[in-house]
Amino acid sequence: MPELPEVETVRRGLQRLVVGLPVRSVTALEPGGLRGDPSPLIGRRIAKTWRRGKVLGLDFEDGWSLVAHLKMTGQLVYRAGPAADAAGSAPDAAGPAAGDAGPAADAADAADAAASAAGDAAGDAVGDIAWGGGHPSDSLIGPLPDKSTRVIIEFGRGRRLYFNDQRKFGWLAAMPTIAAGAIPLLAKMGPEPFGPEAWPEFRRRARRHRRAPIKAVLLDQSVIAGIGNIYADEALWAARVHPQTTVAAISDRKLKQILSAAAAVMELSLDLGGSTDRNYVDAEGRRGAYLDFAKVFRRQGQPCPRCGRPIIKTRVAGRGTHLCPRCQRRQTPPAA
DNA sequence: CACTTGACCTGTCCGC
DNA sequence: TGCGGACAGGTCAAGT
Numbered sequence: 001m002p003e004l005p006e007v008e009t010v011r012r013g014l015q016r017l018v019v020g021l022p023v024r025s026v027t028a029l030e031p032g033g034l035r036g037d038p039s040p041l042i043g044r045r046i047a048k049t050w051r052r053g054k055v056l057g058l059d060f061e062d063g064w065s066l067v068a069h070l071k072m073t074g075q076l077v078y079r080a081g082p083a084a085d086a087a088g089s090a091p092d093a094a095g096p097a098a099g100d101a102g103p104a105a106d107a108a109d110a111a112d113a114a115a116s117a118a119g120d121a122a123g124d125a126v127g128d129i130a131w132g133g134g135h136p137s138d139s140l141i142g143p144l145p146d147k148s149t150r151v152i153i154e155f156g157r158g159r160r161l162y163f164n165d166q167r168k169f170g171w172l173a174a175m176p177t178i179a180a181g182a183i184p185l186l187a188k189m190g191p192e193p194f195g196p197e198a199w200p201e202f203r204r205r206a207r208r209h210r211r212a213p214i215k216a217v218l219l220d221q222s223v224i225a226g227i228g229n230i231y232a233d234e235a236l237w238a239a240r241v242h243p244q245t246t247v248a249a250i251s252d253r254k255l256k257q258i259l260s261a262a263a264a265v266m267e268l269s270l271d272l273g274g275s276t277d278r279n280y281v282d283a284e285g286r287r288g289a290y291l292d293f294a295k296v297f298r299r300q301g302q303p304c305p306r307c308g309r310p311i312i313k314t315r316v317a318g319r320g321t322h323l324c325p326r327c328q329r330r331q332t333p334p335a336a
Numbered sequence: 337c338a339c340t341t342g343a344c345c346t347g348t349c350c351g352c
Numbered sequence: 353t354g355c356g357g358a359c360a361g362g363t364c365a366a367g368t
Contacts, residue, residue: 003362054362072361073346137347148346167345169362185363212339221363229361318341319361 002070002134004054004193004226005269010076010133011051014058014161017078017131018046021155023060026174033150033163036174040064053189053225057180065177068163069185074170075134077144080159139164188222193263198224202259206247214250215243216317218262227262230297231269233322235262237296242328243316268293296322 002010022045026038044060051057056068056076068076132140139148144162151163151172163172173183181187191201205223209216217223218232227235236243238261241254250258272293291297295305300313304324314321 069362071363165345166347167360169345209338216339219362317339320359 002054002072002074003228003231003266004051005231005266006134007054007056007070007226008051008270010070011049011056013078013131013133014056014076015049017129018058018155018161019048021046021159023153024156025152025154027152027154029145029150029152032168033165033170034172034174038066038174041066041174052186053192053221054228055183055186055189059177063177065175065180067173067175067180067183069170070134070165071167071169071171073135073137073148073166075132075137075140075164077132077140077162077164078129078160079131079144079162080129080157134164135166137164137166139166185221190220190222190224192225193227193259193266198263199256199259203252203255206255210248211246213244213317214241214247214258215319215321217247218258219317219319224259224262226266229319229321230291230294231262231266232319233297234265234294235259237322237324237328238265240327242330243321243323244330265293296324298322 022043023041024043026034026041028034028038040062041060041064044062044064046058047061048059049057050059054069056070058066058068060066068074070076130141134140137148139146144160144164145152146164148164148166149162150165150168153161153163155161163170190205191198193202202224206217209220209223215232215236218227218235219229233243235258239254239258241250241258247255296311299311300322301310303309304311304327307324307326309324309326311322312325314323
């Protein structure tokens with residue numbers, strides 16, 4: 001479930017790996033995964049990457065862009081290996097031929113992935129690179145394309161970027177760069193949660209929803225950018241606020257605390273690599289540091305790290321919600 | 337307009 | 353062991 005830290009981690013990886021590369025082809029394996037006409041991207045180089053909330057963008061030369069939303073199960077995986085399209089390539093290991101998209105011999109196994117994730121993306125020599133970010137699943141490390149693969153972007157000499165999305169909620173969209181800002185989600189997007197300048201705008205936007213539960217407001221991208229279910233629960237636990245509390249019942253002081261907590265937990269997650277990437281590959285080849293930072297998310301039944309009372313799972317704003325029933329009361333306790 | 341609910345989709349897990 | 357169903361959750365559309 002890529003949220004802001006995961007998407008930022010993906011962006012940083014792409015910044016390192018694909019900026020400067022000219023696109024040779026863009027192939028949608030099934031309709032729906034790719035919006036817009038990708039043909040203007042062909043032959044153009046990726047000039048820069050950006051992120052706004054959970055939305056990711058690749059800006060190409062001459063004012064073209066590829067915008068991406070990974071939603072819950074999307075991932076972007078970059079592979080550079082013995083090029084199937086490089087004439088007379090060395091004898092390859094003929095891995096399991098998964099898929100129909102030609103001779104895909106760039107399947108790296110988990111060990112290779114971990115070893116080369118450190119990255120040796122040097123100049124002309126295309127070494128083996130296997131990097132992936134987004135939803136943690138075996139598709140990050142297994143042979144590609146696989147059944148979750150929806151779009152393949154080729155850069156030539158065996159370098160490919162795969163857009164995988166098990167549940168098909170995510171999307172890529174090719175468009176003029178100036179059109180990206182007009183995407184409704186981006187046009188309405190609230191402030192990024194980091195830095196002191198986020199607070200006044202967050203307050204203004206949050207206060208418009210007087211009767212809504214604070215959790216629903218945190219999840220609203222037009223109020224504050226980048227927060228999803230995980231970080232909403234974590235921030236409210238850190239600030240000791242019950243997710244069901246209406247905005248009107250929350251003081252400015254507390255509201256500011258919630259924003260700070262959200263920013264802090266997302267920064268922590270970012271430091272841990274966005275809870276995906278090579279962390280996923282590391283520990284026993286699965287689930288590495290994923291969610292290790294979480295104090296309440298998916299920890300129902302476990303003791304609250306602050307008071308020891310078991311974390312409970314309930315439903316707020318139509319979402320699975322985790323909280324400590326002692327630390328997070330519906331009403332502010334009568335002064336401490 | 338504020339607020340809530342269902343739909344989208346597929347893999348996984350639970351109970352029978 | 354198989355099977356139905358609930359659940360996962362970001363965003364949008366449609367509901368009250």
